[in-house]
Amino acid sequence: MTIFEAQSQAGGLLLNGIPAFKLEKSVVERRLNILRQRGVEFQLNVTLGVDLELRELLDEFDAVFLGIGAQKAKALDVPGAELRGIHQALPFLIQKNSPMALEFPPVSVTGKRVAVLGGGDTAMDCLRTALRSGALEAVCIYRRDLANMPGSRKEFGNAIEEGAQFLFLTNPVAVEGNAQGEVAGVRCTKMELGEPDSSGRRKPRVIPGSELTIKADLLLVAYGFDPVPFPAGSDLASVAVNDWGGIVVDANQMTSVPRVFAGGDSVRGASLVVHAVRDGRKAAAGIHRVLTPAK
Numbered sequence: 700m701t702i703f704e705a706q707s708q709a710g711g712l713l714l715n716g717i718p719a720f721k722l723e724k725s726v727v728e729r730r731l732n733i734l735r736q737r738g739v740e741f742q743l744n745v746t747l748g749v750d751l752e753l754r755e756l757l758d759e760f761d762a763v764f765l766g767i768g769a770q771k772a773k774a775l776d777v778p779g780a781e782l783r784g785i786h787q788a789l790p791f792l793i794q795k796n797s798p799m800a801l802e803f804p805p806v807s808v809t810g811k812r813v814a815v816l817g818g819g820d821t822a823m824d825c826l827r828t829a830l831r832s833g834a835l836e837a838v839c840i841y842r843r844d845l846a847n848m849p850g851s852r853k854e855f856g857n858a859i860e861e862g863a864q865f866l867f868l869t870n871p872v873a874v875e876g877n878a879q880g881e882v883a884g885v886r887c888t889k890m891e892l893g894e895p896d897s898s899g900r901r902k903p904r905v906i907p908g909s910e911l912t913i914k915a916d917l918l919l920v921a922y923g924f925d926p927v928p929f930p931a932g933s934d935l936a937s938v939a940v941n942d943w944g945g946i947v948v949d950a951n952q953m954t955s956v957p958r959v960f961a962g963g964d965s966v967r968g969a970s971l972v973v974h975a976v977r978d979g980r981k982a983a984a985g986i987h988r989v990l991t992p993a994k
């Protein structure tokens with residue numbers, strides 16, 4: 700069995716996204732070593748669809764499992780989003796939590812007022828990581844209320860315990876800058892909650908005339924993740940995806956391409972480790988079923 704990994708180290712978000720204060724990296728390293736001892740080969744710095752095509756894998760292997768995650772960050776799409784001092788959550792977390800060499804310059808939060816935009820678990824990780832990295836304050840700006848926030852209550856409680864502040868029912872509409880083109884604040888509108896939307900959460904609506912500016916020196920955007928589109932021109936395009944880019948699978952976790960299976964965030968969208976593990980197990984059983992000749 701061979702694992703092809705685009706990054707210089709295997710482990711995905713367990714190693715480079717989830718902060719070490721939530722998941723000790725030695726735990727992941729131990730699992731990786733168990734796999735190595737059992738004969739799994741790791742080929743690092745190999746991007747499927749760029750360095751290697753799906754047909755090459757299907758020529759060499761009986762089955763292929765796509766566990767390529769969903770790490771495309773949702774953008775901050777408001778006026779002022781180009782100002783200096785705005786960073787996506789994941790590169791910030793990787794930089795603060797992983798020994799992996801990065802292509803972008805270090806982000807310093809020391810002594811800064813940090814505003815985190817979004818209300819999921821990634822936002823909670825950003826708040827805690829910013830405070831642990833020396834931020835003067837870390838404020839979460841979220842457009843719904845606590846009851847309708849997607850992040851877990853445990854993660855919320857941990858963030859509060861570490862000194863994070865929360866501004867609920869507050870929606871960023873623009874980033875304000877100083878004369879040097881750096882972030883100086885976030886202009887927001889206050890929100891109220893209307894009827895539940897298709898996800899069951901109550902839909903926020905603007906309270907007219909409620910604009911306010913929250914002073915901030917640095918913004919961390921944690922608006923969630925989508926699957927990364929397949930590299931242009933690659934034969935991965937033959938794998939069917941749904942309207943938001945999630946890989947479509949059947950009851951065996953098999954994709955539209957025979958002998959190609961998938962699971963985890965690349966199928967579900969940003970989810971949890973346990974769900975990715977369950978998909979992997981289900982796919983292993985599915986691969987066994989599909990490859991075993993009928994008696």
Ligand SMILES: Cc1cc2nc3c(=O)[nH]c(=O)nc-3n(C[C@H](O)[C@H](O)[C@H](O)COP(=O)(O)OP(=O)(O)OC[C@H]3O[C@@H](n4cnc5c(N)ncnc54)[C@H](O)[C@@H]3O)c2cc1C
Pocket residue numbers: 703704705706709710711712713716717718721745746747748766767768769770789792820821824927962963964965969970971972973975
């Ligand atoms: C900040 C953060 C905190 C989180 N905290 C928790 C938590 O506390 N508890 C929890 O259960 N879940 C947490 N999650 C979610 C959890 O990390 C994911 O659900 C889980 O890692 C999904 O596993 P996966 O294998 O599907 O994808 P990933 O972990 O994203 O792994 C995908 C791997 O595929 C590689 N890859 C992508 N494209 C290619 C390609 N074309 N060729 C080769 N390799 C490729 C990537 O480099 C990556 O290593 C968190 C997520 C984030 C972002």
